[in-house]
Amino acid sequence: MLHRILYFSPAGTTARIAGWIDRDLRERGRRSELINLATCDSAGLQAFDWSNCCLWLGSPVYCDHAIPLVEHQLSQLPVVVQGFSVPFVTWGGVTSGLALPELATRLKKQGFKPLAAAKFLAEHSSTWKVSEPFYRGYPGRRERSLVQQLVNRVCERLDCESNGELNLEKLNYLPKRMREASAGKTLALVKSAMPPLVADSNRCTACGFCVQHCPVQCITLDPYPVIGSTCIRCMQCVRHCPEEAFSFSAETVYERIMVMAEESDEKKESQIYI
Numbered sequence: 521m522l523h524r525i526l527y528f529s530p531a532g533t534t535a536r537i538a539g540w541i542d543r544d545l546r547e548r549g550r551r552s553e554l555i556n557l558a559t560c561d562s563a564g565l566q567a568f569d570w571s572n573c574c575l576w577l578g579s580p581v582y583c584d585h586a587i588p589l590v591e592h593q594l595s596q597l598p599v600v601v602q603g604f605s606v607p608f609v610t611w612g613g614v615t616s617g618l619a620l621p622e623l624a625t626r627l628k629k630q631g632f633k634p635l636a637a638a639k640f641l642a643e644h645s646s647t648w649k650v651s652e653p654f655y656r657g658y659p660g661r662r663e664r665s666l667v668q669q670l671v672n673r674v675c676e677r678l679d680c681e682s683n684g685e686l687n688l689e690k691l692n693y694l695p696k697r698m699r700e701a702s703a704g705k706t707l708a709l710v711k712s713a714m715p716p717l718v719a720d721s722n723r724c725t726a727c728g729f730c731v732q733h734c735p736v737q738c739i740t741l742d743p744y745p746v747i748g749s750t751c752i753r754c755m756q757c758v759r760h761c762p763e764e765a766f767s768f769s770a771e772t773v774y775e776r777i778m779v780m781a782e783e784s785d786e787k788k789e790s791q792i793y794i
Contacts, residue, residue: 521604521678523550524568527578528557528590530735530754533642534578534610536659537667541576541608544671557589558735562596570597574604574678575632577623580645581609583710584617584702587752589736594626604683605632606674612644613655614777615784617702620793621691634686635677638670638792644777648759649770654777663790673794690793695785711753717766719745724765730757 523545529535538554545552555565577594579586586609607623609616616639624634640663644654677684694702719730724744731739733756738748745757745765758766781788 523552525576531645540667576606581611581619583707586619600631603632608638610642636794640790719765733760
C-alpha cells in the first residue's frame with residue numbers, strides 16, 4: 521500500500537511533522553510520498569491513483585479550522601471505494617478548534633476511512649518576533665515520539681485484515697462551549713476585523729521577497745505589494761520582508777494570543793487518537 525502524505529505548512533512546523541511521518545514509514549519499509557499542497561494544484565492531485573492508498577493529511581489550525589486551501593484540495597479528491605486516512609493538525613497553544621474532527625469526517629465521506637488522528641503543539645506562527653515565542657521549540661521530542669507511536673499503530677492496523685477504524689467520537693474532545701464558539705468562527709470573519717496588510721512605500725523596495733514567501737500565491741507587485749483576497753494571514757510576507765515594510769505590532773499580537781490561550785479550556789498538549 522502506498523502512503524501519500526499531503527500537507528500545507530506556511531511556517532514550517534506542519535512540514536516537520538510530515539517529514540517525520542515520511543521517515544518513519546520508510547524505515548518500516550513502507551512506500552511513501554510527501555506532497556506539499558502549496559506546490560501541487562487540484563489537477564495534479566486528481567491525476568494520482570488513489571486506489572489502495574493511505575492518505576495522511578496535515579494542516580495548521582487557523583481560526584479553529586483547517587486552512588481553506590487544505591479543505592478545498594480535499595474536496596477535489598475523488599470518492600474512493602475503499603481508502604484509509606490519518607488527519608493531523610498543528611496548533612499554537614490557543615485551541616485546535618474543530619479542525620481535526622472536520623478533516624476526519626470529510627475524509628470518511630470521501631471513502632478514506634480514518635485509522636487514527638493527531639494534534640501536535642507547535643510554536644505559534646504569529647509570535648516569532650517576540651523574545652520568547654509562544655510554545656517555542658515545538659514540535660519537539662515528545663511530538664517526535666508521538667509520531668513514531670502513530671506510524672506504528674497505523675501500520676499495525678493496515679497489516680490486520682479487519683483494519684479497524686477510529687471512533688470519531690474521540691475527536692469531540694472540546695467542551696460544548698468551545699465547540700459552539702469554533703463553529704461560528706471563520707478565517708473570513710477574522711480577516712474582516714483586522715486592518716489590511718499594506719506595505720509602506722517609503723520602506724518597500726519592491727524586492728519581491730513577500731511574493732516568494734507567500735504560500736498561497738496571493739501577492740503581486742504593482743509596483744508595491746498588493747495582497748489578494750485569498751490571503752490566509754499567515755504573515756509570512758511580514759516575517760520575511762527585509763525592509764520591515766509591513767506594519768506589525770508583535771507585542772500587541774502576543775498579548776492578544778495570551779488572553780485567548782488563558783480563556784481556552786483545551787489542555788495544552790499534543791495527542792494522538794487511535
